[in-house]
Amino acid sequence: MKHTHTHTQRTRHGRGPARRIGRSLALVLPVVMVLSGTLAVTRVNWSGSGSSPSVLAASDVSSAEVAHRPKALAPHEVLRDKLLVELQEKNPGVALTHLQQAVNGRPSLARHCTSIAHALGRAAVRAYGPSRAQSYARPVCDTSFATGVAAQHT
Incomplete structure (x- = not known):
């Protein structure tokens, strides 16, 4: 077999x-x-407007148009700008409270907390003077607000 x-x-x-x-x-x-x-x-309409389903080719945009477009701000920059306005309209204490709430609610902002608090401290000195600005200091972001006040004062 x-x-x-x-x-x-x-x-x-x-x-x-x-x-x-x-x-x-x-x-x-x-x-x-x-x-x-x-x-x-x-094919995706990235502009957000639903008016035109046109396709954008790379050759349709000149380099001058690209250079003059405003850049989109990062989330931490948007937060910083919002808190700086809030500091001017209300007071640094309110801005610091909202900074802490924002960092607690969105942990990805924690690495930017010190730079934002530092900027708030510098702005507080310009708006309120060094003594009054220091009175708003809190332990938000490892006393970066107080460091910003001291840096602006000297």
Whole structure:
């Protein structure tokens, strides 16, 4: 009785049809995904206005237009600006309280807390004078507010 090992030899050496299909997919699928993703991104209306579904090509925007566009502010810069206005309109104590609440509510802002508190301290000296500004000092962000007051005063 003679047994042929044709089937076991093909699968053992990886030359079966499933292996060929798998290799073809492994080569073609990433290319298809990248191209379809690129096309999808160019079709999305990133401006936020729903008026025009046009596609923006890179050649449609001049370098002068790009250079004169206002940059979007980072979340910590928006918070800093808001708190500086609040310091002017109300007082540094309110701004420091809101800074602490913002950092507690959004921990990603914690690494910017000291620079924001320092800026609030400097602004408080300009608005209220060194003695009155120091009276608002709190242990928010490791006394960075007080450091900002001292730095502006000297």
